[in-house]
Each structure stands twice: as C-alpha cells, then as structure tokens.
Amino acid sequence: MTEGVLINENEVESKLEAVIKPGSFTGENAGEMAEVILIPKKAIDIKLEADVITPDSFAGKSAEEIGKLSVWQGPKTYPLSEFFEVTGNGGSSAAETLIRIKGDAMRIKRIGESMSAGKIEIEGSAGMHVGTGMKGGELVVYGDADSWAGMEMTGGLLHIKGNAGDHVGCAYRGKWHGMKGGRIVIEGSARHQLGGGMDGGEILVEGDVKSFCGIRQNGGLIFVKGSALRGVGAEMAGGTIVIGGKIERFSPGFEFVSMENSITSGEVELIGEFKKFTGDYAISKRAKGALYVVADTNPEL
Amino acid sequence: MAGTIAVKNGYVFDPLNEINGEIMDIFIKDGKVVRELSTAELKNAKVIDASGMTVMPGGVDSHSHVAGAKVNAGRSMRPEDHYKTNLQKTSLTHSGSGYTVPSVYKQGYDYAAMGYTTVFEAAIPPLEARHTHEEMRATPLLDMGGYLILGNNFFLMRYLHDGDIEKAAAYVAWMMKTHKSYGIKCVNPAGVENWGWGKNVHSLDEANIHFEVTPRETIKGLSEVNELLGLPVPLHLHANNLGHPGCYEITKDSLKILDGVKPRQDMDVEWAETKIDPSRNRSVYLAHLMFNSFAGTTWGDCESGVKDIAEYINNKDHVVIDSGCTPFGEATVMTGDGPAIQDMYKLTGNKWSNTDVEMEGGSGVIPFTYFKANPVHSLQWAMGLECLLLINDPWKTIMTTDSPNGGPFTKYPEVMTWIMSEAFRKQTFSECHKWANDRSELGGINRELSLYDLAILTRANPAKTIGMAHRKGSLGVGADGDVTVYNINPQQLDTNNYEALLQAFRKAEYTVKGGEIVAVKGDIVSLPEKRTYYSDVHVEDEREKEMLADVKEWFRYYTLGFANYPTPEKYLQNPTPIKINVVR
Numbered sequence: 046m047t048e049g050v051l052i053n054e055n056e057v058e059s060k061l062e063a064v065i066k067p068g069s070f071t072g073e074n075a076g077e078m079a080e081v082i083l084i085p086k087k088a089i090d091i092k093l094e095a096d097v098i099t100p101d102s103f104a105g106k107s108a109e110e111i112g113k114l115s116v117w118q119g120p121k122t123y124p125l126s127e128f129f130e131v132t133g134n135g136g137s138s139a140a141e142t143l144i145r146i147k148g149d150a151m152r153i154k155r156i157g158e159s160m161s162a163g164k165i166e167i168e169g170s171a172g173m174h175v176g177t178g179m180k181g182g183e184l185v186v187y188g189d190a191d192s193w194a195g196m197e198m199t200g201g202l203l204h205i206k207g208n209a210g211d212h213v214g215c216a217y218r219g220k221w222h223g224m225k226g227g228r229i230v231i232e233g234s235a236r237h238q239l240g241g242g243m244d245g246g247e248i249l250v251e252g253d254v255k256s257f258c259g260i261r262q263n264g265g266l267i268f269v270k271g272s273a274l275r276g277v278g279a280e281m282a283g284g285t286i287v288i289g290g291k292i293e294r295f296s297p298g299f300e301f302v303s304m305e306n307s308i309t310s311g312e313v314e315l316i317g318e319f320k321k322f323t324g325d326y327a328i329s330k331r332a333k334g335a336l337y338v339v340a341d342t343n344p345e346l
Numbered sequence: 347m348a349g350t351i352a353v354k355n356g357y358v359f360d361p362l363n364e365i366n367g368e369i370m371d372i373f374i375k376d377g378k379v380v381r382e383l384s385t386a387e388l389k390n391a392k393v394i395d396a397s398g399m400t401v402m403p404g405g406v407d408s409h410s411h412v413a414g415a416k417v418n419a420g421r422s423m424r425p426e427d428h429y430k431t432n433l434q435k436t437s438l439t440h441s442g443s444g445y446t447v448p449s450v451y452k453q454g455y456d457y458a459a460m461g462y463t464t465v466f467e468a469a470i471p472p473l474e475a476r477h478t479h480e481e482m483r484a485t486p487l488l489d490m491g492g493y494l495i496l497g498n499n500f501f502l503m504r505y506l507h508d509g510d511i512e513k514a515a516a517y518v519a520w521m522m523k524t525h526k527s528y529g530i531k532c533v534n535p536a537g538v539e540n541w542g543w544g545k546n547v548h549s550l551d552e553a554n555i556h557f558e559v560t561p562r563e564t565i566k567g568l569s570e571v572n573e574l575l576g577l578p579v580p581l582h583l584h585a586n587n588l589g590h591p592g593c594y595e596i597t598k599d600s601l602k603i604l605d606g607v608k609p610r611q612d613m614d615v616e617w618a619e620t621k622i623d624p625s626r627n628r629s630v631y632l633a634h635l636m637f638n639s640f641a642g643t644t645w646g647d648c649e650s651g652v653k654d655i656a657e658y659i660n661n662k663d664h665v666v667i668d669s670g671c672t673p674f675g676e677a678t679v680m681t682g683d684g685p686a687i688q689d690m691y692k693l694t695g696n697k698w699s700n701t702d703v704e705m706e707g708g709s710g711v712i713p714f715t716y717f718k719a720n721p722v723h724s725l726q727w728a729m730g731l732e733c734l735l736l737i738n739d740p741w742k743t744i745m746t747t748d749s750p751n752g753g754p755f756t757k758y759p760e761v762m763t764w765i766m767s768e769a770f771r772k773q774t775f776s777e778c779h780k781w782a783n784d785r786s787e788l789g790g791i792n793r794e795l796s797l798y799d800l801a802i803l804t805r806a807n808p809a810k811t812i813g814m815a816h817r818k819g820s821l822g823v824g825a826d827g828d829v830t831v832y833n834i835n836p837q838q839l840d841t842n843n844y845e846a847l848l849q850a851f852r853k854a855e856y857t858v859k860g861g862e863i864v865a866v867k868g869d870i871v872s873l874p875e876k877r878t879y880y881s882d883v884h885v886e887d888e889r890e891k892e893m894l895a896d897v898k899e900w901f902r903y904y905t906l907g908f909a910n911y912p913t914p915e916k917y918l919q920n921p922t923p924i925k926i927n928v929v930r
Contacts, residue, residue, distance in 0.1 A: 216426075217425070217426050217429055218425045218426065219423070219424055219425040219426040219427075219697075220426035221696070328695070329695070
C-alpha cells in the first residue's frame with residue numbers, strides 16, 4: 046500500500062539501553078480540543094499538495110469552510126471537500142484544534158506544513174513532506190511517512206509510528222541548513238540522509254538508517270538505536286550522532302577520542318559503552334561533530 | 347489613447363530639470379513627455395491623481411546582474427533560492443520563482459513593482475551575448491542594455507601590449523555592433539587572464555603572463571578607446587584585488603590613472619529637454635565601490651577605507667561610483683572575477699562554480715549570506731552606506747546592491763531608507779556586530795538624503811552616467827514617459843517613521859512606462875513592449891578590415907565558427923541602436 050517507503054521491517058539489534066525521561070516523547074497534553082475529522086472519499090491519482098491541512102488554517106472555521114479550502118492537484122485546484130468528508134469545526138485557535146485523518150494519506154503531500162500549534166493525527170501513512178517546516182504542536186503518523194518528513198522543522202513533535210523515507214529532518218535540495226529545532230521520533234526505520242544539514246533539535250530512530258545519516262550536520266542530536274549503512278556524519282561540523290547498532294562502512298574523516306560510559310544530551314540519557322569520535326576532518330580541520338558508536342557491535346573500529 | 351496619460355498634482359522631483367518638489371502635472375503623449383495635452387487629448391487620456399504623493403522619473407538601474415550565463419548558472423545551482431518564492435501565473439503575467447536570482451519574468455515584474463523601468467546588465471562575456479540577449483528579450487517591461495566584458499580579452503591585450511590603440515578601438519567598435527552591447531566593462535584588469543593558470547595580479551604594474559600587459563595599461567588603454575569612440579558610458583571598472591583587506595589603495599590608484607582624461611560622448615540621438623547638461627562628464631565609472639574599499643591587512647584587522655576614497659572623489663571630478671550596498675540576508679555572488687570567487691569559496695566553503703570564457707574572460711558564482719552578527723558583514727553594510735553618504739556630491743554616486751552580489755535588487759527599499767533616515771541606521775546599528783560602528787565612520791554621519799537626492803541617486807545620475815539621459819531619468823519634454831509615483835507626502839516626510847518609507851518604496855503607488863500604467867501598488871496591470879539599446883559605433887572601413895584580418899586569423903582558437911559568433915538583431919526585442927561616432 047505504501048509505494049513511497051520501501052523499508053523492510055528489520056530486527057533491531059541494539060544493545061543500548063536508553064533512559065528517556067517520562068513525557069519527553071509525547072506532546073504536551075492539550076486541554077479541550079475541537080476535533081476536525083477528514084475521511085478520504087476516493088482513491089487519489091495525482092498526488093495532492095495539501096499544505097492547508099494544518100490546525101493554523103482550520104482554526105476558527107466551520108466544517109463547511111474547511112471543505113472549501115483549496116488544494117492543488119497537478120495544475121488545478123480543488124476544494125478539500127472534493128477528496129475528504131469533513132466533519133467537526135476548528136477550535137478558536139490553532140492550539141485548540143485537533144485534525145484526525147481517518148485513513149491512508151500516502152498520496153497527500155505537505156500535511157501539517159509550517160503548523161505552529163495544535164495536533165494532527167493520521168491514522169494511516171503520510172505522503173511526502175509531512176510536517177515540513179513544522180514550528181510547534183504535535184503531528185502523529187500511525188503508519189509510514191514518505192520522504193522529506195519534518196524537512197527544515199523548527200519546533201514541535203513529529204511522531205512516526207511506522208517507517209520513514211529519505212531526507213527526514215533534512216534541508217531542502219541545495220540548502221545547507223536543515224532541521225533547527227523540535228523533535229522527530231521514528232518507531233521504525235528510516236532511509237538515506239536522515240538529518241542532513243541539521244542545526245538543532247532531536248531525531249530519534251528506533252530502527253535502522255541507510256547512508257549519509259547526519260550529512261553536513263551542524264548541531265542537534267541524532268540517535269539511531271539500530272544500525273547504519275555508511276557515510277554517517279559525512280562533512281559534519283557540529284552536533285551529535287549516536288549509533289546503537291553497527292556502522293557497515295565507517296566514514297574515513299573521523300578520529301577516535303575516548304571510551305565513554307554514558308551520553309547525556311538534553312532530556313536523553315544513554316547508558317552503555319561507547320566509542321567517541323570527532324569529525325568530519327575530511328573537509329574542515331576545526332570540525333566539532335561528535336559521533337558515538339556502541340563499542341560491542343563495532344569491535345573493529 | 348495608447349501611451350497618453352496625465353499625472354496630476356504630485357510633488358515632482360526631477361533633478362535633471364532642477365525641479366525639487368514642485369506641485370506639477372506631467373503629461374505624456376504617445377509614450378513621450380509633452381508640455382501639455384489638448385482638451386480633446388485630455389478627455390481620452392488616463393489620469394493619475396498624485397496629489398499628496400511623490401512623483402519621479404522611472405527608476406534606472408545602471409548596474410545589475412539580470413541576464414546571461416552566470417545569472418542562469420546561479421539559478422540552476424540554487425534550487426533552495428526558489429522553493430519559497432513562487433509567483434502564480436495570472437491571465438496577464440507569467441509564473442516565476444526565485445529570491446536572489448529570480449526567473450526573468452519575476453525579475454521584470456519585481457523591478458516594475460518598485461518603480462524601475464530601465465535596467466542595465468553589467469557584464470556580458472561576448473561569447474555569451476546571444477544567451478544574454480535571449481534572457482533580456484524574455485524579461486518583461488524593462489528597457490535594457492549591457493556592458494561587454496573586455497578587460498581580459500586576447501585581442502585587446504595583444505593590441506594594448508603593442509600600443510595599437512586604433513586597432514583596439516576598431517575591435518571594440520566592431521564588438522559592440524556584433525554583440526549588440528552598449529559599453530565597456532573591465533573586470534580585474536589583466537588578473538582574470540592569469541586565473542587561467544591559477545594566478546592573479548596584485549599590483550597595477552604587474553604584467554600578466556603571456557600577454558605581458560599590466561592592469562594600468564589595460565585601464566588606460568580601454569579608457570582611451572572608450573573616449574576615442576565616444577561611447578555613451580564611461581569605462582565601467584571593477585578594480586583589482588576586489589574583496590581583499592587593503593584593496594582601497596589599489597582602487598584609489600586605479601582611479602588616478604584616469605584623472606585628466608577628457609570624457610567624450612559622441613551620440614547621435616535626440617535629447618530630451620533638460621535644464622542641466624545631461625551628457626556624461628566622468629571618465630570612469632567605478633562599480634560597487636564598497637567591495638573595493640577595504641583597509642587593513644587581514645580579515646582580523648580590516649576596517650573601512652571608504653573615507654579615504656571618498657575624500658579623493660570629493661576633490662576630483664572624473665569619477666562616478668555605484669555603491670554595491672549589502673543590505674544583509676541572502677545573496678548570490680556572481681562576477682567575471684574568477685579568482686575573487688575562489689577566495690570566497692575558501693572563506694565560506696559554500697558550493698561554487700567557476701568558468702573560463704575562452705579567449706575573453708572568466709566568471710564565477712557562489713551563494714553567500716550576509717549576517718548582522720558577523721563582524722565583516724556588518725562592516726560591509728556600514729561601508730556600502732558610507733559610499734553614498736561620505737561622497738558629498740550626489741551626482742558622483744549611484745545606489746546599487748550590485749544585485750545579486752550584495753543582495754537582491756528587491757532590497758533597494760531598505761538601502762533607500764537607510765540613506766534617508768538616520769533613525770533607521772541607528773536601529774540597524776543596534777542589531778549589528780559592533781565592528782559596524784567601531785571600524786567605519788557611518789555612526790558619526792548625520793546626513794540624511796532628501797527625496798531630491800534620492801531621485802539623483804536612483805534616476806537622474808544613473809541615466810546621465812550611462813548616456814541614457816537623452817530619454818531616461820528626467821521628465822523633461824521629449825523624455826520617455828516613465829514615471830514613478832510613491833505614496834510619500836514630502837510635506838509630511840518624517841524620516842523617523844522609516845517603516846512608512848520602506849512600505850512606500852517597496853511598492854510604488856504607480857509605475858508608468860512609456861505612458862502606460864504598468865504597476866499599481868505592486869500589481870502588474872499591463873505589459874507594454876520594451877526596448878534593448880546598443881551602441882552602433884562607426885569606424886572607418888579600412889581600419890575595420892585590417893582589424894578583422896587579425897580576428898579571423900585568430901578565430902581558429904575559438905570553439906565556434908566565425909559566422910556563428912555575432913548576435914543577430916532577432917535576439918533582441920525592439921533593438922534600438924544608438925549611433926556613435928558618426929561622421930557628420
């Protein structure tokens with residue numbers, strides 16, 4: 046069903062024990078929220094550009110008004126009601142608005158783009174650019190997320206219960222700065238270039254990642270419980286990457302610093318035996334990136 | 347009636363006619379300014395009620411990078427410059443995107459929305475002239491033209507080395523006609539050629555390899571050619587060592603070379619009525635002075651050298667400059683100065699591109715961001731404004747950002763407001779790195795330019811400098827019917843309320859081009875035809891023949907055939923040749 050994400054559910058082999066403070070991975074419990082329910086009406090052929098699906102644009106609108114918001118499909122625009130049955134009214138502000146998409150949204154792009162508050166729950170998979178530029182609030186994807194999830198996010202929580210595609214929390218093509226704040230949690234695995242150009246915030250992956258995780262990272266934390274393929278931290282100048290599983294092919298520009306027993310970064314505390322490296326010295330002599338790998342799974346490093 | 351309009355009751359600022367805020371009506375008939383309209387004509391004319399507003403000639407940008415290979419390279423290497431700025435198509439206008447290097451359509455609309463009607467591309471490598479003209483042709487609304495890059499051209503270096511000014515002049519004249527270009531641009535004279543071997547030149551008397559010409563000989567020679575032919579625009583100079591701490595000295599020495607050169611503008615055109623002499627009176631047009639004005643020895647101890655150069659210019663009459671202001675934020679640096687781009691790559695580590703334009707020059711592109719928190723960038727901001735405020739005579743200065751090098755042209759409203767409002771400068775100082783104040787004179791300047799001065803810096807002087815004052819930059823009878831109406835009441839002008847100024851400059855109330863209203867409050871409402879100007883320079887047949895024999899002989903080193911070299915007129919929209927050096 047989800048042609049956008051091609052990850053096999055790999056067994057997560059991690060000897061890491063993560064102690065994460067309670068409540069840190071869930072959004073603030075908001076008070077009374079007005080609920081807007083979107084039920085897909087039909088199969089979508091050309092993917093929709095639906096950046097209007099945010100608490101910010103739904104707030105203060107009735108179901109009918111929400112249905113009239115327009116989405117792009119190819120070169121044409123249509124009202125949202127062409128594709129969804131809309132029930133429920135928006136809250137008086139974005140923070141008081143909860144959007145529930147009851148069904149699969151894999152062919153719907155840009156859900157929650159630039160949202161500043163409130164909550165979106167997608168009871169299925171999400172299309173490309175879910176939570177792009179998110180500033181606040183909470184976005185939960187119960188299925189998988191296609192590529193570019195949380196691109197250039199600055200705040201809030203993006204919680205993906207399934208797998209994610211390429212470029213999670215990354216910078217736009219050609220841009221040098223990706224995610225600046227907020228948090229992305231992926232319960233499954235992610236593919237290539239996770240956290241590219243990341244400046245701040247946190248990305249936590251329960252599963253594995255493919256290549257170039259944390260490419261050109263400048264700040265923030267990437268924590269992968271599983272393993273990584275290659276190019277981890279390539280060209281990174283700052284920030285922290287932790288890999289709990291095995292790194293298949295280690296980047297050549299990193300230098301071993303020391304053995305560490307625990308890592309603390311913000312609200313996350315990791316206990317275990319780590320090898321700490323700094324780099325990437327392939328580009329800059331003054332690189333300050335920290336790369337931790339679990340000692341047990343990477344004996345050859 | 348097409349092109350017939352009356353702009354009524356506005357406060358008019360027209361420095362070429364010494365009109366300083368008088369309440370007047372401006373009449374335009376068939377696209378040209380006229381003294382009056384008959385009752386019948388008035389009945390059919392469109393009328394703009396400009397009461398309580400500022401009226402100026404249409405804006406003229408004499409130095410911008412808006413067309414050609416390097417601009418297009420900037421577009422294609424910067425997808426991130428485009429994804430957040432999208433312009434939707436309307437029934438009238440084309441779609442577009444881009445911030446520092448917008449697509450040609452968006453560029454035309456954005457300039458027109460700010461009240462500009464004329465824009466000159468500052469650097470055309472001859473081999474890229476066709477491409478440049480294709481982009482200029484596709485740029486809507488703006489009257490355009492461009493300067494040909496000739497400072498590191500094989501033929502000219504050979505002729506200058508041999509001291510053969512007459513052949514050099516014949517070559518330049520032929521090149522202007524061949525590539526439909528307007529003036530001479532000289533970038534890092536003699537240095538760009540050395541860049542082909544990974545080198546540069548660093549002093550005015552250092553000869554380059556193979557050709558053994560010095561920057562001094564190049565500047566002097568090209569200027570001689572320029573005046574011998576009587577070209578409309580003075581030699582457009584981008585001096586050596588640009589962007590290096592300490593470069594202000596070589597800049598000043600470069601200007602000294604052309605002290606005493608007699609400007610000779612020999613154009614066969616019909617001049618619009620003006621009160622003051624509209625022909626050019628400078629022998630050198632120094633481009634983006636800010637980038638050429640660093641004092642100090644390293645980036646650690648660098649400071650503004652603008653004061654020193656400004657003092658020189660204040661005491662001399664042969665120099666006109668454009669400022670090259672840096673209004674902070676995103677920019678895309680693009681120049682014919684290949685080695686300068688490599689230096690910037692070493693400084694920033696950003697993605698970059700460099701190219702060698704065969705026997706004619708070089709070029710490079712690199713994205714750049716100017717930060718208020720960065721000591722050097724904040725200093726550059728202050729220096730750019732010093733260029734406009736420390737030179738006393740506004741007729742010696744032109745406001746630019748060297749778009750998109752110092753910042754995109756859409757930041758002009760900020761620059762205009764900084765030079766008009768001390769309060770706005772103070773506000774920006776408070777957000778800047780302290781270097782801006784410590785290492786420049788700007789903090790001690792309380793000069794605030796008037797609307798009259800602004801009209802000189804953004805209209806009258808660019809037009810006069812580049813030899814377009816015969817139809818642009820004034821509202822005299824016979825001038826093109828290009829008018830900008832800003833929503834500023836000069837009687838109630840409060841420079842402390844800089845927000846109001848910014849707003850007024852960002853979107854002109856009306857932009858009129860050739861008597862047609864093209865933009866209202868920033869929205870494009872019509873798309874009249876535009877023109878492309880070039881210099882059609884006369885030289886004696888015999889001389890041209892001799893020179894062409896050389897060119898044909900050496901053309902085997904080009905990667906294309908001689909017949910494919912010229913730019914035919916069909917590449918231009920409304921080609922408008924300006925006859926130069928006509929024997930009468």
